[in-house]
Amino acid sequence: MTRAGVLxxxxxxxxxxxxxxxxxxAAGFEGFSAGIAAEAVLVVIVVGWTGSYxxxxxTGQMTYMQQRRRYRKEYDQLTTEQLQAxxxxxxxxxxxxxxxxxxxxxxxxxxxxxx
Numbered sequence: 017m018t019r020a021g022v023l024x025x026x027x028x029x030x031x032x033x034x035x036x037x038x039x040x041x042a043a044g045f046e047g048f049s050a051g052i053a054a055e056a057v058l059v060v061i062v063v064g065w066t067g068s069y070x071x072x073x074x075t076g077q078m079t080y081m082q083q084r085r086r087y088r089k090e091y092d093q094l095t096t097e098q099l100q101a102x103x104x105x106x107x108x109x110x111x112x113x114x115x116x117x118x119x120x121x122x123x124x125x126x127x128x129x130x131x
Contacts, residue, residue, distance in 0.1 A: 033058050 036054035045053055072078055103111060 029058060029062070032061075 040050035
């Protein structure tokens with residue numbers, strides 16, 4: 017959230033508190049009771065919003081995390097398609113040589129990792 021967004025949110029909460037105060041006063045609350053009631057409503061709203069935010073953080077449903085997962089999935093799919101297209105463009109002999117070298121590399125790496 018930008019600074020301007022935070023300032024707008026703060027101003028909105030301040031105005032909501034003022035409107036709530038006047039609504040409670042119009043509903044028959046007297047003196048400090050209207051202010052306390054308006055403040056209680058704002059506290060419940062802020063605690064509820066904070067709780068929903070924490071829930072999204074814990075469950076991993078934040079906007080950034082969702083965008084990152086979607087980007088990674090699309091990137092992996094595109095990369096796989098491009099690699100497959102490049103492999104298909106090779107001649108059968110080149111494909112076999114590449115596969116043989118990959119199998120050789122895998123067996124070498126397995127031997128170096130085993131004690």
